[in-house]
Amino acid sequence: MDTTGTLIMPPAGSTIASEVDWLFYLILYISIFFFVLVVGAATYFFIKYRRRGEIAPTSQVDHNIKLEIVWTVIPLAIVIILFFLGFSLYMRMNIAPKDALEVKVTAQRWLWTFDYPTGINSVNELVVPAGKPIKLLMSSNDVIHSFFVPDFRVKMDVLPNRYTSVWFNAPYPGQHNIQCSEYCGKGHSEMLGIVKVVSDREYTEWLESAAGPGEGIDLESYGEQLFTSKRCVTCHTVDGSLNVGPSFLHLFGENVYLQGGSQVRADENYLRESILAPEAKVVDGFEPVMPTYQGLLKPRDIDALIAYIKSLGQEQGEQQ
Ligand SMILES: [Cu+2]
Numbered sequence: 016m017d018t019t020g021t022l023i024m025p026p027a028g029s030t031i032a033s034e035v036d037w038l039f040y041l042i043l044y045i046s047i048f049f050f051v052l053v054v055g056a057a058t059y060f061f062i063k064y065r066r067r068g069e070i071a072p073t074s075q076v077d078h079n080i081k082l083e084i085v086w087t088v089i090p091l092a093i094v095i096i097l098f099f100l101g102f103s104l105y106m107r108m109n110i111a112p113k114d115a116l117e118v119k120v121t122a123q124r125w126l127w128t129f130d131y132p133t134g135i136n137s138v139n140e141l142v143v144p145a146g147k148p149i150k151l152l153m154s155s156n157d158v159i160h161s162f163f164v165p166d167f168r169v170k171m172d173v174l175p176n177r178y179t180s181v182w183f184n185a186p187y188p189g190q191h192n193i194q195c196s197e198y199c200g201k202g203h204s205e206m207l208g209i210v211k212v213v214s215d216r217e218y219t220e221w222l223e224s225a226a227g228p229g230e231g232i233d234l235e236s237y238g239e240q241l242f243t244s245k246r247c248v249t250c251h252t253v254d255g256s257l258n259v260g261p262s263f264l265h266l267f268g269e270n271v272y273l274q275g276g277s278q279v280r281a282d283e284n285y286l287r288e289s290i291l292a293p294e295a296k297v298v299d300g301f302e303p304v305m306p307t308y309q310g311l312l313k314p315r316d317i318d319a320l321i322a323y324i325k326s327l328g329q330e331q332g333e334q335q
Contacts, residue, residue, distance in 0.1 A: 028166030028191045028212075029183040031108055035168040038100055045093060108169075111182035115150035116143070122153065122160035122173040123306050125202030126246055127193060135225045138245050138311065139208035141193065143185065144218040150182040161197035164210055170196060185212040202259070202304050205249060234315075238323025241316055250305065253327050260305060261298055267328025272299040281328070286321045 020026040027033050118141065119130040130136045143149045153162055153173045162181065163170040171181040185191070193208035213221065232240075242248055250259035270278050271285070274297045279285055288295055290312070293305035312320070 025165045027168075028164075028187075028189065029168065029185050031104075031183065032166070032168045034104055035108075038097075038104060041100075042097060045097075109181075111150040111180065112148040115148035115182055117150045117152055118143070120151045120153040120162060120173065121156060122162070122195070122206075123156035124158065124200055125195070125206040125304070126306055127162075127206070127208045128311055131222065133222055135222065136311065137225065139193075140244070141208065141210045142218065142221050143210065143212055144215050145188050145212045146184065146186050148182055148184045150180060152178055152180050154178050158199050159197050160195045160199050160206070163194045163196040164191050165194070166191040167210075172197060185210070188212050188214055188217075200304075201302060205259070234319045234322035235326045237315075238319035238321070238326075241312075241320055242323060245308070245312065245316070245320075247320070260301060263324045263327050265328055267325045269328070271296075273297060274299050283321055283325075286324055287317060290317060290320060 121128040127139050129141045155173045155175045160173040167183045169181050169183050171179050189212050191210040195206035252258050252262045255262045255264040266281050269281050271281050291309045294303050297303045
């Protein structure tokens with residue numbers, strides 16, 4: 016299997032990828048062959064039969080049955096063969112094996128959520144065991160998105176009010192990028208994720224560690240973990256610098272200026288509302304692009320994120 020990729024194709028990360036590439040290159044080379052043949056013949060005839068001096072009388076032949084049959088039957092046979100190769104591959108790419116592991120994918124502006132059979136979920140990071148067929152059952156909470164993993168040669172629209180699905184089998188451990196390939200608004204280009212293909216053992220371990228999140232560690236440190244794992248980090252910083260969203264440094268306890276001119280004190284309830292209903296109070300100077308985390312965070316997760324933001328809010332030497 017090709018794991019480095021070529022000039023026009025990314026590395027092949029799934030079992031189907033090499034078949035897709037094979038058919039792609041077959042069509043490409045057939046096209047190049049006929050392009051050279053047609054353009055070559057045309058050039059040759061231009062030169063051979065160019066006008067030189069007096070025009071000689073041309074022959075009266077205006078068609079040739081044999082020739083016409085040949086140039087109709089050969090291309091027809093080629094496209095029929097390509098059709099069947101393409102159709103059979105299309106069917107295999109679209110019909111998931113019965114024993115596939117099913118993961119529910121939810122797209123929303125602008126993140127991906129993955130729900131596993133064991134009841135846990137992850138954001139922007141799909142963890143799957145290597146060498147097993149994985150079926151993704153996908154739907155959108157808002158507009159049309161498209162789930163695209165170039166390394167797997169897998170791409171499918173994700174629609175509101177309706178399920179679509181894709182499947183893949185990634186034989187080797189490794190990481191592959193997920194992109195949204197249907198323009199879905201301002202944060203479209205940041206709607207990125209990763210497929211982490213891991214060994215069976217690592218997959219089981221991961222399921223276990225994700226199942227009892229944050230147990231045995233204090234809220235603040237757990238919140239710090241969530242800040243990264245729930246992807247707040249793509250839009251927020253904790254060092255005061257601006258990103259797509261405001262920084263959390265010294266946020267807690269401060270007055271926040273909102274769009275429309277009002278002000279609000281950044282207390283626990285404001286933080287909670289900002290996470291669950293971000294559009295309710297939009298910070299002045301920012302676009303309302305934050306996705307709602309309603310349903311994606313457990314009560315303890317919200318507590319932990321708030322505790323973490325609070326820990327960044329305390330100015331040195333100041334007691335809140
Ligand atoms: Cu999208």
